[in-house]
Amino acid sequence: MPRLLVVHHTPSPAMQAVLEAVKEGAAMVEEVELTVRPALSAGPADLLACDGVLLGTPANIGYMSGALKHFFDTVYYPCLDATVGLPHGVYVHGNDDTAGALAAIDRITGALRWKRVAAPLSLTGAPGKDDLEAVRELAATVAVGL
Numbered sequence: 001m002p003r004l005l006v007v008h009h010t011p012s013p014a015m016q017a018v019l020e021a022v023k024e025g026a027a028m029v030e031e032v033e034l035t036v037r038p039a040l041s042a043g044p045a046d047l048l049a050c051d052g053v054l055l056g057t058p059a060n061i062g063y064m065s066g067a068l069k070h071f072f073d074t075v076y077y078p079c080l081d082a083t084v085g086l087p088h089g090v091y092v093h094g095n096d097d098t099a100g101a102l103a104a105i106d107r108i109t110g111a112l113r114w115k116r117v118a119a120p121l122s123l124t125g126a127p128g129k130d131d132l133e134a135v136r137e138l139a140a141t142v143a144v145g146l
């Protein structure tokens, strides 16, 4: 069965609501095994064991969270050759501006030569019904493509 890995940094109730929507979206797709790992605890073994990854982070000072950056720093060289073409998606939550975080993630996933299989999702403010539905859709889209 294809395996979807979610690597996330979830430091607040708003982002926990987003993470729950990720799980719901992935659960809508049959025949996908879901693994959810906080970014500070995920490593090369998690990445090498998956068929696709969904990355989630808050925007922090115009960049991705230090937690997600730590994940990338941890996996970059160990996984550089083995994960070329890895299907992935991304969501970023911020107060008002997620552009810097999304650009930084684009840069790193581009250097890793991962394949973006869904449009990046930018969420600002308290996640509403439509936001959470977009999150479910994102997770389902990434899961379906595995």
Ligand SMILES: Cc1cc2nc3c(=O)[nH]c(=O)nc-3n(C[C@H](O)[C@H](O)[C@H](O)COP(=O)(O)O)c2cc1C
Binding pocket: 011, 012, 013, 014, 015, 057, 058, 059, 060, 061, 062, 063, 093, 094, 095, 096, 097, 098, 125, 126
């Ligand atoms: C140190 C720090 C830096 C932040 N920088 C940004 C930022 O550059 N852009 C932005 O939109 N939000 C920024 N935020 C807000 C967080 O993205 C937000 O707190 C997080 O997504 C969780 O959402 P919540 O606070 O609504 O629960 C920052 C928050 C902190 C604590």
